[in-house]
Structures are given as C-alpha cells and as structure tokens.
Amino acid sequence: MVSLGKPSTRRLIEELKSVVGDEYVIHRDEDLLVFEYDGSVDKALPTAVVLPADTNEVVSVTKLAATYSIPITARGAGTGLSGGAIANHGGIVLALTRMTRIIQIDAENMTAIVEPGVVNIDLSTATAPYGLYYPPDPSSQKVCTLGGNVAENSGGPHCLAYGVTTNYVLGLEVVLANGSVQWFGETTREVGGYDLRGIMVGSEGTLGIVTKIAVRLVKIPEVVRTLLAVFNNVEDASLAVSDIIAAGIVPAALEMMDKLCIRAAEASVPAGYPQDAGAILLVEVDGLSEVTDEQVADIIHVCNKHSPIEIRTASDNIEREKLWAGRKGVIGALGRLAPNYYLVDGTVPRTRIMDTLKGVEKISKDYELPIGNLLHAGDGNLHPLILFDERKPGDTQKALEAGGKILELCIQAGGVLSGEHGIGMEKQEYMPLMFTDDDMTSMAKLKLAFETNDILNPGKIFPTGSSHVAIPQTGAISRTGPDAFI
Amino acid sequence: MEFEPPHPSTNPLTVVPDYMLNRPVTPEHTIHDLSPSAVARPKSIDELSDLMSITNDNNLAIAPRGGGTQISLGNPLRAYDLAIETTGLNKMVSHDYADLTATVEAGVTVSNFQDTLANHRQFLAIDPPLPNQATIGGALAVGHSGPMKWQYWNPRDTVIGMKVVQPNGTLVKSGGRVVKNVSGYDMARLHIGGLGTLGIIVEVSFKLTPKPPVEATLIGSFDTINESLEKAMLIYQSDVLPLAIVTIDNKAAEQMRSDALHQSRHTLIVKLAGRERGLARQINECRNLFQCDSMNEKDAASLWGSISNFGYDKVTLPTLGVRISAPPSKLALLSKVIYDLSTDTALTPALVAHPAHGTLIANWHLDGSPIQSSTLRAMIGQIRNHTRTLRGHTFVEHYPIPQRSDLDVWDNYGGSMETMRNLKAQYDPRGTLNPGRFIGHI
Numbered sequence: 011m012v013s014l015g016k017p018s019t020r021r022l023i024e025e026l027k028s029v030v031g032d033e034y035v036i037h038r039d040e041d042l043l044v045f046e047y048d049g050s051v052d053k054a055l056p057t058a059v060v061l062p063a064d065t066n067e068v069v070s071v072t073k074l075a076a077t078y079s080i081p082i083t084a085r086g087a088g089t090g091l092s093g094g095a096i097a098n099h100g101g102i103v104l105a106l107t108r109m110t111r112i113i114q115i116d117a118e119n120m121t122a123i124v125e126p127g128v129v130n131i132d133l134s135t136a137t138a139p140y141g142l143y144y145p146p147d148p149s150s151q152k153v154c155t156l157g158g159n160v161a162e163n164s165g166g167p168h169c170l171a172y173g174v175t176t177n178y179v180l181g182l183e184v185v186l187a188n189g190s191v192q193w194f195g196e197t198t199r200e201v202g203g204y205d206l207r208g209i210m211v212g213s214e215g216t217l218g219i220v221t222k223i224a225v226r227l228v229k230i231p232e233v234v235r236t237l238l239a240v241f242n243n244v245e246d247a248s249l250a251v252s253d254i255i256a257a258g259i260v261p262a263a264l265e266m267m268d269k270l271c272i273r274a275a276e277a278s279v280p281a282g283y284p285q286d287a288g289a290i291l292l293v294e295v296d297g298l299s300e301v302t303d304e305q306v307a308d309i310i311h312v313c314n315k316h317s318p319i320e321i322r323t324a325s326d327n328i329e330r331e332k333l334w335a336g337r338k339g340v341i342g343a344l345g346r347l348a349p350n351y352y353l354v355d356g357t358v359p360r361t362r363i364m365d366t367l368k369g370v371e372k373i374s375k376d377y378e379l380p381i382g383n384l385l386h387a388g389d390g391n392l393h394p395l396i397l398f399d400e401r402k403p404g405d406t407q408k409a410l411e412a413g414g415k416i417l418e419l420c421i422q423a424g425g426v427l428s429g430e431h432g433i434g435m436e437k438q439e440y441m442p443l444m445f446t447d448d449d450m451t452s453m454a455k456l457k458l459a460f461e462t463n464d465i466l467n468p469g470k471i472f473p474t475g476s477s478h479v480a481i482p483q484t485g486a487i488s489r490t491g492p493d494a495f496i
Numbered sequence: 497m498e499f500e501p502p503h504p505s506t507n508p509l510t511v512v513p514d515y516m517l518n519r520p521v522t523p524e525h526t527i528h529d530l531s532p533s534a535v536a537r538p539k540s541i542d543e544l545s546d547l548m549s550i551t552n553d554n555n556l557a558i559a560p561r562g563g564g565t566q567i568s569l570g571n572p573l574r575a576y577d578l579a580i581e582t583t584g585l586n587k588m589v590s591h592d593y594a595d596l597t598a599t600v601e602a603g604v605t606v607s608n609f610q611d612t613l614a615n616h617r618q619f620l621a622i623d624p625p626l627p628n629q630a631t632i633g634g635a636l637a638v639g640h641s642g643p644m645k646w647q648y649w650n651p652r653d654t655v656i657g658m659k660v661v662q663p664n665g666t667l668v669k670s671g672g673r674v675v676k677n678v679s680g681y682d683m684a685r686l687h688i689g690g691l692g693t694l695g696i697i698v699e700v701s702f703k704l705t706p707k708p709p710v711e712a713t714l715i716g717s718f719d720t721i722n723e724s725l726e727k728a729m730l731i732y733q734s735d736v737l738p739l740a741i742v743t744i745d746n747k748a749a750e751q752m753r754s755d756a757l758h759q760s761r762h763t764l765i766v767k768l769a770g771r772e773r774g775l776a777r778q779i780n781e782c783r784n785l786f787q788c789d790s791m792n793e794k795d796a797a798s799l800w801g802s803i804s805n806f807g808y809d810k811v812t813l814p815t816l817g818v819r820i821s822a823p824p825s826k827l828a829l830l831s832k833v834i835y836d837l838s839t840d841t842a843l844t845p846a847l848v849a850h851p852a853h854g855t856l857i858a859n860w861h862l863d864g865s866p867i868q869s870s871t872l873r874a875m876i877g878q879i880r881n882h883t884r885t886l887r888g889h890t891f892v893e894h895y896p897i898p899q900r901s902d903l904d905v906w907d908n909y910g911g912s913m914e915t916m917r918n919l920k921a922q923y924d925p926r927g928t929l930n931p932g933r934f935i936g937h938i
C-alpha cells in the first residue's frame with residue numbers, strides 16, 4: 011500500500027486536475043467508494059480516480075504516477091471477476107470510460123479501430139449495418155469495455171467456434187509505464203517481430219494502458235439455430251457434449267447447467283423445464299442455412315443416444331430468447347437460494363467434464379455447501395457456484411476453501427486455473443498449483459521487459475505468499491444490471 | 497540497449513561433451529555465409545536443456561534448426577558457433593481426438609503430424625511451405641500463415657500450450673491442453689514468430705479442426721491481375737466462407753510449372769469445404785461471381801502444394817522476395833506499385849496474393865543480372881514507403897546474401913523496437929540465440 015503524505019496528495023490532485031480538468035478527478039473519500047468494489051478490504055481505496063479524454067491525457071497521468079512513484083490501475087466498467095481493477099496498492103485508478111470513440115469502421119477490410127472505453131455490444135451494434143459483428147461476447151457484454159476484454163482476454167458463450175478476444179485483436183496502441191506510446195501490431199493480419207499485441211492481450215493491465223484497439227470483424231451469420239436438450243443427469247449431458255465434439259461438430263455455443271441451477275432458474279423465470287431435469291444443454295449453430303439444418307439434425311441424433319427427457323428447437327429469435335431465458339436467469343435467481351455465492355472459473359479437457367463434476371459434488375458434500383454448476387461445456391470451462399451465507403461464522407472461509415479444492419481438481423484433470431476471468435488478486439496464490447518457480451520467473455521477466463518500477467497494476471497475477479483473499483463478486487455482477495448472466 | 501556478439505566466441509568442441517555433438521557439419525548448416533563449428537542433435541528435451549546451459553555458460557552463439565526450410569530468413573548472424581537440430585525431439589505426445597487437441601514435440605514434421613491427426617479426420621489449420629521437411633517448431637518460430645487459413649486465422653491462434661527451453665537451459669511451460677485459458681501471461685506468443693531468438697520451442701499443444709466432409713477447388717483465369725484481385729475481393733465479402741482464396745499472376749504461374757495454370761494469364765483459385773449441400777451452395781455462389789472450373793482432387797492437392805511452397809521449393813526459389821501485409825483492398829494498388837518499380841529496374845516480379853488475409857508475395861529472379869545493391873535497396877525502400885502509407889508493412893523474405901547487412905529484413909514500425917529489445921535483454925541477456933538475426937538486428 012502506497013500512501014503519500016497529505017501535502018503531496020493535494021499537489022498530485024491539483025496536477026491531475028490540470029491534466030484532465032477538475033470534474034474528471036475524483037478524490038473525496040465518499041466519491042471514491044464507488045470505485046472500491048471490494049467492499050471488505052478498505053486498503054483498496056485509491057488516492058484518486060482519473061477519467062482521461064484521450065491518449066495524451068493518459069500519457070500525462072502515467073508520467074505523474076511515475077513522478078510520485080504511485081501505482082496506476084486501469085479500469086473499464088469494473089465487471090472483472092478476479093479483482094483486476096481494484097487498486098489494492100492504492101494510487102491512481104485510471105477509468106477509461108470517457109474514451110468511447112469508435113474511430114474507424116473499415117467495412118471493406120472487415121476491421122475496426124476503437125477506444126478502450128467502448129462497450130463490447132456497442133461495437134457490434136455499430137457494425138451491424140455493414141453486415142459485420144465482433145464475435146467475442148462475454149455475458150457482461152452490455153456493460154463491459156473492450157479495454158477490459160483485451161486485458162482479461164475475455165471469452166463468451168460463443169467462443170467455442172469463434173475464439174476469444176486474442177483471436178480478434180490486430181493491433182493495440184499502448185501507453186507504457188514510462189509514458190511512451192507504442193503501437194503493437196496494426197490493422198494487418200500479420201505482424202513483424204515479437205507478437206507484442208498477443209502478449210498484451212490477457213496481461214490484466216500489468217504491462218501497459220491500452221488506449222486504442224484494432225480488431226477484426228466477421229460477417230453476421232446467415233442463420234442461427236438453437237436447440238435445448240434436457241437430460242436426467244449431468245453424466246448423460248457430459249457424454250453428449252463429448253460426442254458432439256467427437257462427431258466433428260463445433261457448435262457456436264454449447265452450454266450446460268445442472269439441477270441446482272435449473273431449479274433456481276425455474277423458480278424465477280419459468281421456462282417450463284421438466285421437474286426431474288438433471289442437466290440441460292443449450293446448443294447453438296450458425297452459418298449457411300443448408301449447413302445448420304444438417305448440424306441440428308446431427309446434434310439431435312447424438313443427444314438421442316444419451317436418453318434425453320426432451321429436446322426443443324427454436325427457429326426464430328423469439329423462440330431462441332425463450333430457450334436462453336433459463337440459462338441467462340440463473341445468476342439473478344441464485345439469490346433465492348442463498349445470500350451469497352462464490353463463482354469459480356476453471357477449465358478442463360472436455361472429456362474430463364463428467365469426472366470433474368463428480369469431484370465438485372464430493373467437495374459440496376465435504377464442505378456442506380450447495381454448489382450449482384454452469385458450464386461453457388463445449389470449451390470445458392466450468393463455473394461452479396458455491397452458495398454460502400457470509401453472516402454464518404466460518405461460511406465465507408469454507409466457500410473459499412471449497413473453491414480452492416475445485417481449482418485443484420481442475421488442475422489434476424489436466425486443466426487450468428482460469429478459463430476466462432483471469433488471475434488478478436483472486437487466484438494469484440494458486441499460481442504455484444499450475445506453474446513451477448521457473449515458469450513464474452519467466453513471466454516476471456516479461457513484466458520487467460515492460461517496466462521495472464512496478465507501477466502498473468501491482469500486486470496482481472503473481473503470488474504474494476499471503477493467505478487467500480475473498481473477492482465478493484456480487485458488486486461486479488450487479489454492475490452489469492438486472493439481467494446479468496454468467 | 498545494443499547486443500554485443502558473444503565474444504570471444506568459443507569453439508564448442510572444447511566445452512560441449514562429445515556425445516552431444518553427434519552430427520557432422522554439412523553445407524546445409526550454413527546460414528547466409530556462416531558455418532558453425534559443430535552440430536548437435538539432442539535426443540530429448542532434457543539433453544537440450546543440458547546442452548543449452550553449457551552454451552549459455554560459455555557464450556556460444558547458437559542457431560536452432562528444424563527442417564531447414566526457412567533457415568535463410570532474417571538478418572545476418574553476428575556469430576555462429578553451434579547449430580542445434582530439433583529433429584531429435586520427434587515424439588507425438590498425444591492426440592486427444594475426443595478433445596480436439598493434440599500435443600507434439602517440436603521436431604516432428606508438419607506432414608507427419610497432419611498424417612497422425614488425419615487418422616481421426618482432424619487437422620491442424622496451418623500450412624507452411626515444404627511440410628514434409630518443415631517441423632512444427634520451425635513453422636511456429638517463423639509464424640507466417642500459408643494460403644489456407646481456417647476462417648482466416650494465424651498459426652498463433654491454434655496454439656494452446658507450449659514448452660520452451662530458455663537460453664540458460666531452464667525448461668518453462670505456459671498454457672495447457674485446454675482450449676480456453678487465461679491463467680497468467682500468454683507466454684507462447686513470445687516464441688511464435690520469434691524465430692528462435694528467446695528460446696527453443698520443444699513441445700506444443702494445439703487445438704485442432706475437424707476435417708470437413710467434402711472439399712472443392714475452383715479455378716478461373718483473367719487477362720489482368722486487377723480483375724483476379726477484384727473477383728477475390730467479391731468472394732471475400734460475399735456469404736461464401738472459403739478456406740483459401742489465392743491469386744497467381746502470369747509470371748508466378750510460369751514458375752510454378754503446374755499444368756493446372758494458364759501460364760500467360762492471371763489465376764484465381766478458391767478452396768471451399770463443408771458438408772455436401774452447403775458446399776454445393778457455396779460453389780454456386782462462386783460461379784455467379786467468377787467464371788471458373790472445378791478441379792479434381794488430385795490436381796487440386798498438387799496445386800495447393802505448389803502454392804504453399806511458392807518461393808521455397810527449388811523451382812521457385814527467388815533471389816529477392818518480399819511478403820507484404822496490408823489491408824486486403826489495397827493489394828491491387830500495391831501490385832501495380834511493384835510492377836511499376838520493377839519496370840524501372842528492368843526486373844520481372846512473380847506475384848502470389850492471399851487477398852482475404854491481405855498478404856502479397858512478390859519474388860524476383862535476378863539470374864545474374866548486373867543489378868546494383870543500391871538499386872535493390874532503393875526498390876525495397878520504395879515498396880516499404882508505399883506499403884506504410886497504406887497501413888501495411890513489408891517483410892523481406894529473400895535477399896542476395898552478400899548484400900544482407902544493407903537492411904533490416906523486418907519492417908520496423910509502431911515504435912515498439914524498444915520493447916522488443918527489452919524482451920531480448922530479459923530472456924537472452926548474453927545474446928547467444930541467433931545473435932543479430934531478428935528484427936532490429938537483435
């Protein structure tokens with residue numbers, strides 16, 4: 011935690027104001043609270059929140075941070091689920107939400123250049139008239155920013171066929187810790203030299219501040235077909251998932267939810283799922299109409315081998331929304347089951363989903379905490395939701411430990427610590443589960459190649475050796491609005 | 497920070513155990529005009545690790561080598577004591593076909609790897625030149641994509657995990673065997689396209705693609721290259737989703753000596769794939785866009801092979817060659833620039849373009865023509881200026897060896913050279929790996 015003396019703080023605030031204008035520096039404690047979304051840990055209070063208008067202002071603010079030797083943490087919409095945007099060492103929070111220009115849409119070459127504060131969905135909305143869209147669609151896409159997406163290498167329900175953020179970023183304008191502005195890549199498909207744009211994506215704001223983003227766009231598919239299959243249990247559903255992939259079908263989306271989630275969803279957004287439903291698969295295919303018809307038929311054929319209770323298909327948008335309603339309603343509905351939940355994010359090879367879910371069930375029994383499971387199943391990305399009550403003494407700690415056990419399980423199954431939410435300050439202490447000291451030294455060298463003073467988002471990703479810290483994610487989730495889903 | 501060559505460079509024979517220097521030095525180990533004093537071909541990752549801790553301790557200048565297909569890429573080496581062949585790392589670690597992933601050692605050839613995957617009707621969506629010879633590690637270290645880009649992706653998009661031996665001999669890994677992962681920095685990116693200057697890639701995990709049930713190749717020819725590029729753009733922007741779109745100008749057609757190509761005309765070739773009905777529809781839509789014939793499978797396979805190998809096989813190996821990356825719509829203009837500049841210098845270029853990817857390859861055979869190195873340099877300079885104005889860049893793939901030190905074969909842009917130097921300084925502080933060969937002569 012860095013703390014400047016009062017006079018220095020006052021001077022810093024004045025200097026920041028002269029860069030961005032008075033109204034764009036937030037420094038009164040009561041105003042800062044909004045930006046300290048880890049409510050439980052007051053050391054996360056930044057000295058000031060600054061909202062720059064453009065790259066030049068970002069440069070000036072970064073140079074001031076260097077002069078005062080205080081940390082600088084970039085922040086988009088604050089929907090991150092691993093504490094990436096929390097200024098846990100204090101200092102300046104650089105909120106990029108004023109930099110929302112879509113600078114260029116080059117429809118002919120299917121690229122766009124945007125500022126980092128552009129909200130994910132706004133880009134696709136702007137390119138829709140050209141028949142183009144930006145595929146990575148985190149569930150938080152109505153609020154999260156493209157800058158945050160780049161920093162977290164975000165995925166979304168449709169990344170199974172389409173890939174994640176890194177597969178779409180062509181170039182980045184970056185302000186480094188020393189205030190220099192560099193372009194990594196451009197709008198071209200190939201780059202020369204080290205792939206710095208690829209290195210920046212997923213670096214969680216620790217290597218530089220992204221001030222412009224060049225992305226590749228894709229043609230809007232001709233048709234989208236959605237199918238919902240209801241199974242007796244997660245075993246059958248998991249087998250269907252592996253069989254779909256093994257049959258050479260890569261759907262656009264392949265989502266799963268288990269009994270607890272189905273029950274929760276059904277209680278708030280009745281989608282008419284059968285009472286005895288043990289697991290649900292939501293499958294989406296897109297492309298040419300001739301192809302999607304056949305794919306839907308094949309998927310039904312595969313599902314039928316695993317004794318489904320019911321299979322429904324949607325052909326228009328209204329029906330499609332209906333099928334998704336239950337899936338999207340889970341998060342909102344969980345509140346009915348427990349006051350708090352802890353959302354875990356691990357990935358396993360798709361063939362290991364079933365074993366892993368069995369392991370999760372055992373952990374749930376061992377810790378006496380109910381756990382629901384939402385999965386981006388096609389990618390092997392699990393989101394176990396551990397239900398607990400923070401008012402019960404020891405419950406929070408138990409939930410965190412159970413989360414840790416689930417991550418261990420994922421690693422043992424040949425998986426990884428995070429599929430899409432990042433390491434941040436939530437999972438940093440688990441890094442040694444996956445990486446050797448040599449691996450982590452190598453990562454540290456990367457950080458050192460970008461900056462040596464540890465000014466940019468310090469205290470993230472790398473283990474500190476302290477015990478695990480709780481990140482109440484409810485704040486981040488409520489930020490995405492009433493229809494938030496994971 | 498500039499890198500000093502690792503001097504005084506040491507004779508590997510005096511510091512590396514004999515059993516490691518298990519290969520004779522042959523002319524094929526020469527890079528540009530330099531030959532190494534010894535060659536090692538480690539039989540395991542551990543042996544490579546041991547070897548590299550010795551080379552690092554003794555400041556030996558080393559150049560890793562896979563199949564040697566693109567060994568002449570890059571700037572001149574500053575020193576070259578030891579060649580390290582990776583072809584001894586040739587284990588197919590696992591093909592997890594139900595997961596659509598596979599893990600392989602870096603010395604396996606691309607063809608052998610694809611053959612294994614084909615057993616389960618899967619493939620890796622990369623197609624570098626000379627796949628029978630090219631290794632997985634080499635193809636990634638170069639990092640360029642071939643004509644076939646599944647939905648226009650790059651080789652880097654297929655990698656999900658990687659093991660690398662660092663210059664000091666330590667083995668590090670990143671990523672894993674799952675298709676979605678954001679645990680820590682995406683370290684593999686340092687090495688894909690890094691030309692073996694920060695470490696030697698030893699094992700890679702990939703995400704795979706199911707083989708489409710049917711494929712088709714359509715071919716048509718035009719009087720001018722502009723027409724072929726215009727039609728290519730129409731297809732790129734249509735509903736059709738081709739695996740590859742390539743144009744070949746008349747001179748390149750002549751060099752490729754393929755029966756399928758009209759040697760005096762400009763060709764457009766499109767590869768489509770999918771299910772029967774979807775494919776039929778795509779073929780129809782293409783036919784509406786350009787006049788074309790369907791090729792039979794055998795001829796098509798052989799033509800796609802020649803296209804991948806263009807500039808790298810014996811018949812098409814040029815004296816001078818550039819690879820331009822630019823917005824797809826600018827390729828016609830850039831082709832004209834290249835023709836005009838060549839006319840000024842009385843040279844004839846051969847052009848192959850992958851328009852959907854914005855790639856334009858221009859090769860020249862100088863065949864002993866008395867061309868001044870200053871003329872070549874000026875021409876490259878002008879091509880670079882034109883490309884930069886169009887927001888692209890020009891990589892020099894082939895250049896006469898004696899004049900190599902004249903220029904940086906990479907086009908330096910975006911002001912990121914400082915960061916690249918810092919990376920080299922962090923990972924290879926002694927400058928032992930391919931010294932001088934990469935961008936900015938680092």
Ligand SMILES: Cc1cc2nc3c(=O)[nH]c(=O)nc-3n(C[C@H](O)[C@H](O)[C@H](O)COP(=O)(O)OP(=O)(O)OC[C@H]3O[C@@H](n4cnc5c(N)ncnc54)[C@H](O)[C@@H]3O)c2cc1C
Pocket residue numbers: 083084085086087088089090091093094095096106126147148149150153154155156157158159160161162163164165166167214215216218219220221430431467486487488490494495496
């Ligand atoms: C309801 C809900 C659903 C979600 N669903 C998904 C999902 O489906 N898939 C998924 O991947 N994630 C999901 N997330 C997580 C989150 O939305 C993503 O990580 C998102 O990309 C964060 O964007 P943000 O603008 O909110 O970034 P923030 O939370 O503000 O910041 C995240 C990180 O990015 C850094 N950062 C932000 N802007 C910049 C910049 N310009 N330059 C450098 N660093 C920067 C910050 O320092 C921080 O480390 C979900 C979150 C919620 C609450």
